[in-house]
Amino acid sequence: MGMPWWVLAFRLSGLGFYIALCTVGGIVGGVLVDRALGTKVIFLLVGLILGCASAFYGTYKMVSPLLISNGSDGPPSGRDG
DSSP states (O other): OOOOHHHHHHHHHTHHHHHHHHHHHHHHHHHHHHHHHTOSSHHHHHHHHHHHHHHHHHHHHHHHHHHHHHTTTOSOOSSOO
């Protein structure tokens, strides 16, 4: 039997924060390196690409076990059990 819908909701609620943190962290890191080296936008773009890639990979790693464990249950019916 799968986990209750509210447990799944709590696990998935942090994904938006994770994606934002990875993306903004890559951008801020790229801007800081650009300022330190005196370059224009090279490391900003590199940071953005790395941040988005790590957000995608981390999201995949967090969501895939949940999809496998709840795959045969179908959508939640609104009932607890």
